[in-house]
Amino acid sequence: MxxxxxxxxxxxxxxxxxxxxxxxxxxxxxxxxxxxxxxxxxxxxxxxxxxxxxxxDPERLRKPVRRTTDGWQEMEWDEAFDLVASRLHRVRKEHGRNSIGAYLGNPNVHNHGSLVATMPFLRALGTQNRFSATSNDQLPHMLASLEMFGHQILFPIPDIDRTDLFICIGANPMASNGSLMTVPDFRGRLKALKGRGGRMVVVDPRRTETGKLADEFHFIRPGTDALLLMAMVHTLFEENLVNLGHAEQWTKDVDLVRLAALGFTPEAVSENTGMPAADIRNLARQLATTPRAALYTRMGTSTQAFGGVATWLAYVLNILTGKLDSTGGMMFTQPAIDLIALGGMSGQKGHFGKRFSRVKKLPEFAGEYPSSTIADEILTPGEGQIRAFVTVAGNPVLSSPNGGRLDEAFTGLDFMVS
Ligand code: SF4
CATH class of the missing domain: 3.30.200.210 (Phosphorylase Kinase; domain 1)
Incomplete structure (x- = not known):
């Protein structure tokens, strides 16, 4: 340089x-x-x-390395490309295209080169055995976006610089800098929020770094967020607090939501969630009566048994209170390069359950199977068994469920490249 x-x-x-x-x-x-x-x-x-x-770092890789019986040995890039191409080609020729598995880690979406080059590479491989960090993280958000807004990456984000009430459930932006929210200097932005008389309410099973700075903090039992959110929906209808605002023209079947929430009174969910009914009602009232307010959920409400319904409900609450795409609420972004408008992400708006994984019959999402089943697909013999694997900027042994089993599975592959 x-x-x-x-x-x-x-x-x-x-x-x-x-x-x-x-x-x-x-x-x-x-x-x-x-x-x-x-x-x-x-x-x-x-x-x-x-x-x-x-x-x-002296141990930083500056050239490709290859595992040999004498340990790792450096090689030139041309040699590495040839090796990878010939080994993957051989496996595919002998066992078919689905015999190659591929996993993309989270940094791929922070890197322009990866964003541009990875999709053509995966298309060239032609395998259906694709996995990524998505299924360990934000898949419920993508499913809710697909079902509610028509595109898997059309995420509304909190308008943090203009909101007066930031309700944060199962998220820790003080540590994450705002996942699916992109908010560098969250501490500074929170200070500004409080400076203009705003408040932050945090709900979490743990008193997180964000929770410690909250104006109001509530503990909740892990995995019960959907109950809390449903009881908030119930409260909005019961107390005539529903006001869709400009989202009304885009919204249908509101009455079905009211019916679905009928049985979920705050009193009925209080014991399961560990939250007093009065606090649940108060949370719903605050969201409804603060003109500039946003209810934001993230990983804690996402990676759990009811992640899909909890994420859907969070958007439902923002819609019922007129906070979707309104100033200070949960707003759609105006990026400099709009991947959705450009037909980016391989032109897919997304799809769910078009096909199912070979061993556990788990549904695909946007062409990927859950990472939790990679080991099954490697270890279970039969047509379509994974025999070679490619990871790009990912470490699924550490980041996927039951990484120990996956570690073992990887050692039995014919070929693996990272
Ligand atoms: S918050 Fe830290 S790690 Fe994240 S982009 Fe900023 S400097 Fe980098």
């Missing part, structure tokens, strides 16, 4: 903070937040500073 200041984006998490990297004589001399970045305004977290350690 040339001497001087290089302006880049930290790609380590979704916040995408702007960084200014000083370089002298080929060495990084400092990494600071870019004050002129329109989103992060100079904010960075310690991970950005540690980018220098990653860059200079």
């Amino acid at each position: 040339e001497n001087g200041t290089h302006y880049r984006t930290c790609h380590l998490c979704e916040a995408m903070c702007g960084v200014a990297i000083e370089v002298r004589d080929g060495h990084v001399t400092s990494i600071k937040g870019d004050e002129d970045d329109p989103l992060s305004h100079g904010h960075i977290c310690p991970k950005a500073v540690a980018l220098q350690d990653l860059h200079e």
Whole structure:
């Protein structure tokens, strides 16, 4: 790199903070937040500073390496490409296209090169055995977006800089910098919210970093969020607090939601959720009566048995109170490059259950099976058994359920490339 200041984006998490990297004589001399970045305004977290350690780590891979009986050996890129192409080709020729499995990790969506190149690569492989971090994380959000808004990545996000009430359930933006929300410097934005008289309410089984800064905090029993949200829906109807606002023209079957929520009184769910009925009613009233309010849910409500229904209900509540796509509520974004408008993400609005995995008959979502079943597909003999595997920027042994079994499964493959 040339001497001087290089302006880049930290790609380590979704916040995408702007960084200014000083370089002298080929060495990084400092990494600071870019004050002129329109989103992060100079904010960075310690991970950005540690980018220098990653860059200079003597153990960092600078060339492809190959596992041999004498340990790992470096190789040239051309040799590596040839090896990967020939081994994958051989497996596919002998056992069919579904004998190759592929897993994409979360950083693929923070990297322009990966975003552009990965889909054509997967299409070239032609395998149906595709997996990603999605099924360990935000799949219920994508399913709700697909079913309710018509596209799997059409996510409304909290209008954090203009809201007066931020209800945060099963999410920890102080640690995550806003997952599916992209909010660098959450602490600064929360301070601004409180400065204009706003409030944050947090519901979580654990008093999280975000919970510690809340104006109001409620414990909830893990996995019972759908009950809480349904009881809030019940309260809105019971107390005549439903007001769809401009979402009315896009919304149908509101009465069916009222009927579905009839039996879920706050009193009926109180014992299961561990939340007093009065608190549940109060939460629903606050959301309904604060003109600029957003109810946001994330991983805690997503990766659980009722993740799909909990995520759907969170959007239902925002719609019933007129908070969907209204100022200070849950708003659709206006990105500089609109992947949905461009027909991005391989032009798919998404689909669910078009086919099922070979061993456990689990439904696909947008062409991917749940990562929890990778090991089944490798270890179970038969037509379509996975015999070679590709991971791209992912570590499913650590991040998927029952990683130990997956670790064992990987050791039995004919070929694996990461
Ligand atoms: S919050 Fe930290 S890790 Fe995330 S993009 Fe900003 S500096 Fe990087």
